Amino acid sequence: xxxAVDELRRELGEEAVSTDPDDLEYHGYSEISTSxxxxxxIAVVRPQSTEQVSAIAKICTKxxxxxxxxxxxxxxxxxxxxxxxxxxIDMCEMDKIVEFHPQDMDIVVQAGVNWTVLNxxxxxxxxxxxxxxxxxxxxxxxxxxNCSGTxxxxxxxxxxxxxxxxxVLADGTIIKTRHRxxxxxxxxxxNSLFTGSEGTLGIITQATLKLxxxxxxxxxxxxxxxxxxxxxxxxxxxxRSGLPLAALxxxxxxxxxxxNKSGGTAGRMWEENPTLFLKFSGTENSTKDSVKAxxxxxxxxxxxxxxxxxxxxxxxxxxxxRKRALFAAIAEQxxxxxxxxxxxxxxxxxxxxxxxxxxxxxxxxxxxNSVLGHVGDGNFHQAMFYLPNDAIGKxxxxxxxxxxxKRAIEMEGTVxxxxxxxxxxxxxxxxxxxxxxxxxxxxxxxxxDPHWLxxxxxVFDE
Amino acid sequence: xxxAVDELRRELGEEAVSTDPDDLEYHGYSEISTSxxxxxxIAVVRPQSTEQVSAIAKICTKxxxxxxxxxxxxxxxxxxxxxxxxxxIDMCEMDKIVEFHPQDMDIVVQAGVNWTVLNxxxxxxxxxxxxxxxxxxxxxxxxxxNCSGTxxxxxxxxxxxxxxxxxVLADGTIIKTRHRxxxxxxxxxxNSLFTGSEGTLGIITQATLKLxxxxxxxxxxxxxxxxxxxxxxxxxxxxRSGLPLAALxxxxxxxxxxxNKSGGTAGRMWEENPTLFLKFSGTENSTKDSVKAxxxxxxxxxxxxxxxxxxxxxxxxxxxxRKRALFAAIAEQxxxxxxxxxxxxxxxxxxxxxxxxxxxxxxxxxxxNSVLGHVGDGNFHQAMFYLPNDAIGKxxxxxxxxxxxKRAIEMEGTVxxxxxxxxxxxxxxxxxxxxxxxxxxxxxxxxxDPHWLxxxxxVFDE
Numbered sequence: 023x024x025x026a027v028d029e030l031r032r033e034l035g036e037e038a039v040s041t042d043p044d045d046l047e048y049h050g051y052s053e054i055s056t057s058x059x060x061x062x063x064i065a066v067v068r069p070q071s072t073e074q075v076s077a078i079a080k081i082c083t084k085x086x087x088x089x090x091x092x093x094x095x096x097x098x099x100x101x102x103x104x105x106x107x108x109x110x111i112d113m114c115e116m117d118k119i120v121e122f123h124p125q126d127m128d129i130v131v132q133a134g135v136n137w138t139v140l141n142x143x144x145x146x147x148x149x150x151x152x153x154x155x156x157x158x159x160x161x162x163x164x165x166x167x168n169c170s171g172t173x174x175x176x177x178x179x180x181x182x183x184x185x186x187x188x189x190v191l192a193d194g195t196i197i198k199t200r201h202r203x204x205x206x207x208x209x210x211x212x213n214s215l216f217t218g219s220e221g222t223l224g225i226i227t228q229a230t231l232k233l234x235x236x237x238x239x240x241x242x243x244x245x246x247x248x249x250x251x252x253x254x255x256x257x258x259x260x261x262r263s264g265l266p267l268a269a270l271x272x273x274x275x276x277x278x279x280x281x282n283k284s285g286g287t288a289g290r291m292w293e294e295n296p297t298l299f300l301k302f303s304g305t306e307n308s309t310k311d312s313v314k315a316x317x318x319x320x321x322x323x324x325x326x327x328x329x330x331x332x333x334x335x336x337x338x339x340x341x342x343x344r345k346r347a348l349f350a351a352i353a354e355q356x357x358x359x360x361x362x363x364x365x366x367x368x369x370x371x372x373x374x375x376x377x378x379x380x381x382x383x384x385x386x387x388x389x390x391n392s393v394l395g396h397v398g399d400g401n402f403h404q405a406m407f408y409l410p411n412d413a414i415g416k417x418x419x420x421x422x423x424x425x426x427x428k429r430a431i432e433m434e435g436t437v438x439x440x441x442x443x444x445x446x447x448x449x450x451x452x453x454x455x456x457x458x459x460x461x462x463x464x465x466x467x468x469x470x471d472p473h474w475l476x477x478x479x480x481v482f483d484e
Numbered sequence: 485x486x487x488a489v490d491e492l493r494r495e496l497g498e499e500a501v502s503t504d505p506d507d508l509e510y511h512g513y514s515e516i517s518t519s520x521x522x523x524x525x526i527a528v529v530r531p532q533s534t535e536q537v538s539a540i541a542k543i544c545t546k547x548x549x550x551x552x553x554x555x556x557x558x559x560x561x562x563x564x565x566x567x568x569x570x571x572x573i574d575m576c577e578m579d580k581i582v583e584f585h586p587q588d589m590d591i592v593v594q595a596g597v598n599w600t601v602l603n604x605x606x607x608x609x610x611x612x613x614x615x616x617x618x619x620x621x622x623x624x625x626x627x628x629x630n631c632s633g634t635x636x637x638x639x640x641x642x643x644x645x646x647x648x649x650x651x652v653l654a655d656g657t658i659i660k661t662r663h664r665x666x667x668x669x670x671x672x673x674x675n676s677l678f679t680g681s682e683g684t685l686g687i688i689t690q691a692t693l694k695l696x697x698x699x700x701x702x703x704x705x706x707x708x709x710x711x712x713x714x715x716x717x718x719x720x721x722x723x724r725s726g727l728p729l730a731a732l733x734x735x736x737x738x739x740x741x742x743x744n745k746s747g748g749t750a751g752r753m754w755e756e757n758p759t760l761f762l763k764f765s766g767t768e769n770s771t772k773d774s775v776k777a778x779x780x781x782x783x784x785x786x787x788x789x790x791x792x793x794x795x796x797x798x799x800x801x802x803x804x805x806r807k808r809a810l811f812a813a814i815a816e817q818x819x820x821x822x823x824x825x826x827x828x829x830x831x832x833x834x835x836x837x838x839x840x841x842x843x844x845x846x847x848x849x850x851x852x853n854s855v856l857g858h859v860g861d862g863n864f865h866q867a868m869f870y871l872p873n874d875a876i877g878k879x880x881x882x883x884x885x886x887x888x889x890k891r892a893i894e895m896e897g898t899v900x901x902x903x904x905x906x907x908x909x910x911x912x913x914x915x916x917x918x919x920x921x922x923x924x925x926x927x928x929x930x931x932x933d934p935h936w937l938x939x940x941x942x943v944f945d946e
Contacts, residue, residue, distance in 0.1 A: 126831035203898035205861040214676030308770035369588035436665035469931035
């Protein structure tokens with residue numbers, strides 16, 4: 023490995039290669055990860071071009087050194103950690119918008135571009151990139167994880183926005199998956215193969231992304247229910263009725279309590295009940311019609327309160343409760359505690375059962391826990407706290423996650439709706455898909471990365 | 485091969501295996517294909533279950549016999565022909581709806597289910613499967629080709645509707661790609677890898693498909709323009725303005741002439757100019773607002789006529805022109821002639837240029853030709869006629885297709901937006917993507933089908 027580091031320095035220059043202990047620690051450990059390992063990268067490299075990434079891959083392949091692509095460090099399942107050490111490839115300096123084609127509604131960006139910066143840059147053209155994960159996330163990691171967020175219900179996940187990718191393969195070969203058509207049936211879908219592969223099949227250095235039209239008219243609503251079942255049933259009815267939902271989120275009673283504890287929102291205190299947060303887009307008239315229709319449906323399903331709002335300021339104020347959910351929850355964290363945030367997705371008909379089961383189990387074990395759901399996708403997160411040195415407490419949390427994942431599989435769901443597998447869920451993935459299907463994935467891995475040098479120890483083991 | 489046929493008869497019974505010459509001819513030749521070959525399958529097998537398909541694959545692998553999956557015979561690029569003979573696997577008897585989950589908005593079907601039958605079966609639940617290729621198409625072929633149609637602009641292509649696939653691999657292994665989550669980030673995206681792989685990586689026997697909510701309110705419009713450029717510019721402006729377009733189709737002047745020649749629609753004769761056909765969905769008010777907004781945009785871009793309609797009957801009548809486009813064009817076919825129907829997709833900013841260039845070239849060569857475009861996706865079809873025994877005429881058509889494809893690539897487009905590669909476009913695909921990217925696709929093929937027995941001679945050569 024040291025020889026590889028020397029050669030990287032010669033190839034890319036001293037400044038591009040760091041072995042500073044703090045830098046290695048920063049790139050190898052995270053407080054929000056479910057699965058840290060003891061190993062750290064031996065060096066962090068900051069390439070500035072696809073060609074430099076290719077040079078890095080050639081050197082790593084020559085010395086059989088692991089390569090771990092690194093973005094914003096916002097993933098949750100140890101996706102970017104370095105369990106076999108190796109070279110951490112930090113994409114932060116590849117942060118350029120390369121081309122913008124407003125007429126074609128696409129944009130070409132390097133992997134290190136941040137999505138909120140991108141959207142700020144282009145907002146005057148009336149276009150935006152819909153997937154909305156954590157605000158620090160970078161495009162490369164977003165593609166590698168197939169992330170999504172609150173916009174996924176209406177706009178889909180990251181995979182739905184990839185027009186083409188520039189990818190560096192393990193041996194340093196540079197490929198471009200496609201030109202710039204919005205639709206194609208020509209050859210295998212390499213966009214979707216690399217999207218969500220967590221850097222284990224190739225290193226994404228550049229992407230052309232579809233953009234969507236920013237909605238000009240929005241309305242929003244919040245409705246509190248007596249139970250999660252009622253809230254999900256109302257959500258389901260709204261979807262089936264064809265309402266133009268731009269977002270459909272669930273916060274449970276604990277989440278609402280956290281919001282109130284943190285001072286409420288803009289002076290407002292909330293009902294501490296499972297609450298749906300809705301957004302509608304359309305014409306000025308239709309957004310108003312939608313709120314009325316949603317109100318009728320929510321009332322039918324036993325909503326205790328229903329607030330419909332119009333106008334940017336009112337909508338932002340209402341949605342600030344949803345926006346602040348994570349921070350409000352973290353504010354309840356005992357000193358020194360860590361958060362275990364995980365996600366599953368199940369068919370929507372089973373979602374309420376699984377949320378209530380999961381909450382009951384964690385509460386029964388005296389664990390602080392809360393649930394946040396992207397209802398339209400049957401996807402939700404449960405957050406729990408544990409103290410790193412309290413083995414019993416940590417085991418309790420692990421047991422809850424284990425049971426939730428097992429039940430999600432029994433309900434025909436998936437062990438991760440948007441966070442990916444990383445290190446944390448390798449066993450879960452095997453349980454979800456079984457050895458034959460994982461065997462196909464491993465055959466693909468063998469074909470593209472025969473020495474398993476790309477982000478080894480993630481998704482599945484050799 | 486004969487030994488394999490004998491063993492198939494023993495395994496599946498005499499009735500499941502046909503060597504009737506008419507049957508072989510039917511499965512090996514098509515008048516609408518751009519690329520027939522002289523070879524025919526040695527036998528046609530009609531399995532009734534995934535297990536039987538697995539048994540067929542095991543026998544074919546044992547004797548190293550090619551396997552060619554066969555659906556409705558509606559593909560255009562020789563996707564199901566048998567250039568190396570072998571066993572044709574006709575999925576027509578696997579035509580059962582296995583499970584329907586209206587609450588989860590998904591349906592589990594065998595590969596031989598027809599999409600129009602499926603939609604008729606479930607329409608009372610207010611749900612439908614959006615992709616709308618040729619009306620005879622079967623689900624297995626639709627997934628294998630990643631087909632789309634007029635609904636793609638609003639609803640996406642077939643790949644966007646695959647929740648999971650049951651696939652028989654070359655060696656007979658049966659895998660299921662996923663359970664039933666609507667969203668997932670767990671492991672590699674095998675759904676998208678098999679979707680569009682044209683039966684070269686595995687045989688799709690069953691699929692779980694997402695369904696969408698049938699729109700309750702529609703409006704429609706048709707607008708005639710002085711040029712294709714004007715029409716596409718209007719289309720582009722409508723998309724960017726965020727209008728809730730359910731469909732956005734272009735028929736050129738020749739298409740409109742064909743419609744008139746065939747007697748017009750419901751007594752109506754049309755302007756023989758490039759014409760946009762639009763559909764809007766939403767609330768009752770918003771569909772009316774959308775027509776008004778579209779009219780203003782079309783006028784700005786020089787529309788000569790604009791007809792907006794509401795009500796099911798009026799909409800059906802207006803859209804019958806678009807629906808009858810193919811039949812009206814084929815009615816112009818000289819006796820004994822064949823149609824060469826092909827498709828490309830380019831960034832929308834280049835679409836009008838490419839359509840006008842392609843029309844001018846074909847017209848300059850005295851070829852009857854017409855264009856039909858799915859404008860929102862930058863995807864269009866050019867149809868031309870040729871007499872099979874007229875080598876010069878056929879070469880002219882081939883030259884036009886060649887030039888169109890070459891120009892599409894130069895414009896950063898793709899050589900097929902929805903028909904796939906089959907035999908007809910293997911060279912084009914290589915030109916589009918280059919040897920490194922095709923090399924990755926071949927590595928995947930090698931990994932999953934080491935003896936190249938699955939639909940050999942399609943997509944690319946060994």
